[in-house]
Amino acid sequence: xxxxxxxxxxxxxxxxxxxxxxxxxxxxxxxxxxxxxxxxxxxxxxxxxxxxxxxxxxxxxxxxxxxxxxxxxxxxxxxxxxxxxxxxxxxxxxxxxxxxxxxxxxxxxxxxxxxxxxxxxxxxxxxxxxxxxxxxxxxxxxxxxxxxxxxxxxxxxxxxxxxxxxxxxxxxxxxxxxxxxxxxxxxxxxxxxxxxxxxxxxxxxxxxxxxxxxxxxxxxxxxxxxxxxxxxxxxxxxxxxxxxxxxxxxxxxxxxxxxxxxxxxxxxxxxxx
Amino acid sequence: xxxxxxxxxxxxxxxxxxxxxxxxxxxxxxxxxxxxxxxxxxxxxxxxxxxxxxxxxxxxxxxxxxxxxxxxxx
Numbered sequence: 001x002x003x004x005x006x007x008x009x010x011x012x013x014x015x016x017x018x019x020x021x022x023x024x025x026x027x028x029x030x031x032x033x034x035x036x037x038x039x040x041x042x043x044x045x046x047x048x049x050x051x052x053x054x055x056x057x058x059x060x061x062x063x064x065x066x067x068x069x070x071x072x073x074x075x076x077x078x079x080x081x082x083x084x085x086x087x088x089x090x091x092x093x094x095x096x097x098x099x100x101x102x103x104x105x106x107x108x109x110x111x112x113x114x115x116x117x118x119x120x121x122x123x124x125x126x127x128x129x130x131x132x133x134x135x136x137x138x139x140x141x142x143x144x145x146x147x148x149x150x151x152x153x154x155x156x157x158x159x160x161x162x163x164x165x166x167x168x169x170x171x172x173x174x175x176x177x178x179x180x181x182x183x184x185x186x187x188x189x190x191x192x193x194x195x196x197x198x199x200x201x202x203x204x205x206x207x208x209x210x211x212x213x214x215x216x217x218x219x220x221x222x223x224x225x226x227x228x229x230x231x232x233x234x235x236x237x238x239x240x241x242x243x244x245x246x247x248x249x250x251x252x253x254x255x256x257x258x259x260x261x262x263x264x265x266x267x268x269x270x271x272x273x
Numbered sequence: 274x275x276x277x278x279x280x281x282x283x284x285x286x287x288x289x290x291x292x293x294x295x296x297x298x299x300x301x302x303x304x305x306x307x308x309x310x311x312x313x314x315x316x317x318x319x320x321x322x323x324x325x326x327x328x329x330x331x332x333x334x335x336x337x338x339x340x341x342x343x344x345x346x347x
Contacts, residue, residue, distance in 0.1 A: 033347065035345075056345070056347065057344055057345065057346025058343060060281040061300060061341065062281075068342070068343075070311060070343045083346060083347040099314035099321055100343075103341060104312065110347060219347060
């Protein structure tokens with residue numbers, strides 16, 4: 001098919017844009033940039049995904065850097081969303097967020113405060129503390145959080161602009177492990193819910209959207225796929241399909257079969273005799 | 274008298290007290306694709322120094338300067 005990414009996103013977005021903190025996005029797929037073996041490959045995948053918002057990390061500059069991810073995002077009109085990956089305490093995360101604000105010229109931050117570097121699970125106490133501090137400092141805070149409806153409520157209460165629960169631990173590709181909790185978070189939340197982490201393939205992204213999530217954030221499912229560009233395209237379509245299905249309203253699950261063809265007027269074709 | 278600054282964990286010697294801008298210029302001289310300092314942020318002793326203050330913020334012996342760039346991640 002010949003549709004451009006804009007046409008695909010646009011067909012879906014007409015009248016149904018993603019709005020976070022007053023900013024409108026026609027794509028509901030937020031991408032990460034981690035795990036890509038080359039910047040050229042990353043760029044092709046990001047373009048194919050149709051994303052308009054993409055996370056970056058803050059790391060020490062060093063020699064031998066291959067080009068700049070910053071330039072890559074800018075020339076493709078993709079907004080950079082700095083993260084606080086690698087932070088274990090609220091104070092580290094707050095300082096990293098401030099550095100991200102300076103480097104990327106944005107007060108948006110994907111807030112990550114993990115408890116340890118094995119599970120990479122969010123530390124709820126430090127997370128809420130950092131979120132409160134950053135909101136008070138004028139940041140637009142998008143916290144990576146557990147799939148815990150009560151924690152999601154606390155994060156919204158301190159003024160986060162979106163809630164980003166994990167589907168499964170970072171990098172596992174296990175999909176949405178607790179769909180009931182994700183649905184519960186969606187049902188209660190007055191701010192957008194972004195399914196963040198754990199996506200393995202397109203059906204996972206579609207499921208998250210069918211559950212009512214407003215967007216999906218993923219990185220390694222694309223960057224470490226055998227064909228990242230093709231997987232990026234699959235994710236773009238999956239997010240659109242899932243959103244459409246969510247709005248369309250699925251049929252109720254039934255215990256027994258229900259014929260879809262009329263039962264009246266069948267021919268008498270008893271040929272067994 | 275040399276001034277020794279800790280830049281991203283490594284000791285770097287300057288002939289006289291540099292500004293943050295001097296330290297950044299030295300550090301980025303060897304970096305490909307550094308975009309002339311765009312996408313870069315600096316902290317001195319764990320305090321962020323805004324770009325607008327780089328030229329006027331002096332750094333002294335023993336100060337720890339972190340120079341970070343937006344990079345792939347997340």
